[in-house]
Amino acid sequence: MGFLTWPTLTCIVFTWIVPHVGGFAPSIDIPETTTEPPPTTPDPETLPYFLHYLNSSRITINKGKTAVLDCQVFRLKDRTVSWVRRKGSNIHLLTFGTATYHENEKYKLEFMEPNNWQLVIHATDEGDQGSYECQISSHPPKIRKVYLTINVPRLDIHDGRGQAIQEKFYEVGSGIDLRCSGQHVPKDSIVWFGGGDTRIVHAPEAGVSLENSVGEGGPVSILKVKEVAVKDSGNYSCSAPEAEPATVRIQVLDGESSAAMQHSTNGGEHLHIYCETILPLGLLVLVLICLP
Numbered sequence: 001m002g003f004l005t006w007p008t009l010t011c012i013v014f015t016w017i018v019p020h021v022g023g024f025a026p027s028i029d030i031p032e033t034t035t036e037p038p039p040t041t042p043d044p045e046t047l048p049y050f051l052h053y054l055n056s057s058r059i060t061i062n063k064g065k066t067a068v069l070d071c072q073v074f075r076l077k078d079r080t081v082s083w084v085r086r087k088g089s090n091i092h093l094l095t096f097g098t099a100t101y102h103e104n105e106k107y108k109l110e111f112m113e114p115n116n117w118q119l120v121i122h123a124t125d126e127g128d129q130g131s132y133e134c135q136i137s138s139h140p141p142k143i144r145k146v147y148l149t150i151n152v153p154r155l156d157i158h159d160g161r162g163q164a165i166q167e168k169f170y171e172v173g174s175g176i177d178l179r180c181s182g183q184h185v186p187k188d189s190i191v192w193f194g195g196g197d198t199r200i201v202h203a204p205e206a207g208v209s210l211e212n213s214v215g216e217g218g219p220v221s222i223l224k225v226k227e228v229a230v231k232d233s234g235n236y237s238c239s240a241p242e243a244e245p246a247t248v249r250i251q252v253l254d255g256e257s258s259a260a261m262q263h264s265t266n267g268g269e270h271l272h273i274y275c276e277t278i279l280p281l282g283l284l285v286l287v288l289i290c291l292p
Contacts, residue, residue: 048075048136050144060149061124062184062242069119069146071134080137081117083109087130094132095119126150151184153243157236167249176225180238180246182218189240190221196235228252 051072061067073081083095093101095109106128110118121128129150136142159165160177170176180190192200192210200223202210207226212219221238233252239245 046075048073048077048079048138048142050074050134050142055143056145056147058147058149060151063125063150063152064242065124067121067124067128067148069121069132069134069148071117071119071144071146072115073117073134073136074115076115076136082135082137083117083119084133084135085130086133121148124148124150126152153184153240154182155185155190155238155240155243155246156181157238157246157248165248167251169251169253170228172229172252172254173227176223176228176232176250178223178236178248180221180223181215182220182240182243185218185240185243187214187219188212190219190238191240192221192223193237193239193245194232194234200236230254 051070051074059067059069069083071081071083080097082093082097085092085094094107095101098109098111100107100109106122106124108120108122110120112118117134119132119134129148132146132148134144134146156164157166158179158181159168160179162179180192182190190212194200200208200210202208209222209224209226211222211224213222214220219240223236223238225232228250230252233250235247236250237245237247
């Protein structure tokens with residue numbers, strides 16, 4: 001038996017120590033294999049976007065008109081466009097893709113090639129005013145806000161002193177000065193009617209004049225009649241497109257009628273004084289007499 005060489009002896013010692021000590025290398029957990037790609041941040045160049053990158057806009061129309069809310073989307077790919085209406089903390093789904101999810105038929109989704117997802121609202125009224133959102137189902141989601149304002153055309157009649165009136169009395173021979181003020185109506189669109197459906201025209205030779213101007217809230221039409229007669233009594237109204245007509249009742253009184261009205265007014269004042277002053281004092285005296 002020969003002597004063991006040094007390399008052979010080292011190998012024998014190493015073989016005996018490893019099973020008893022547990023090895024020199026620490027324990028390492030090997031991750032499980034997967035076919036899913038690692039999470040990545042979307043490339044901004046691949047995300048959808050709105051036309052001109054505008055994320056908000058405002059639309060103003062008159063009541064009764066059709067509102068068209070545009071939402072032009074680029075790079076949509078397999079994502080979905082939806083329209084919602086926001087009322088405070090509540091969100092109401094109106095459309096999803098090309099389907100409409102609102103029971104009111106006035107709302108409709110119309111897709112205009114190549115990329116405009118339009119929300120169309122027919123026969124608008126004051127209740128349709130508010131905030132709408134066009135949303136894209138991307139990550140993160142893209143939102144474009146549209147605020148819809150509904151203007152209500154309106155007409156009001158005032159006298160020459162600027163006081164709103166529904167009825168006014170004039171004496172024979174006096175002049176009429178009526179002013180019709182419009183809000184959200186076209187300029188120079190106000191017309192006057194008298195005695196029903198008879199349109200009043202500018203006729204200086206007959207003592208009738210019409211003047212158009214612009215006030216703080218919109219156009220103003222001024223009707224002046226130089227000298228009125230009893231036959232000029234009746235309803236006077238002004239109208240304009242998309243607005244409810246405004247009407248005032250004019251009463252032209254002759255001398256006798258004016259005196260009778262003045263007497264009636266004075267009698268009413270006397271009755272008012274009697275009811276407010278004399279009658280309560282009489283009742284107070286009666287109560288004092290009846291007290292034991």
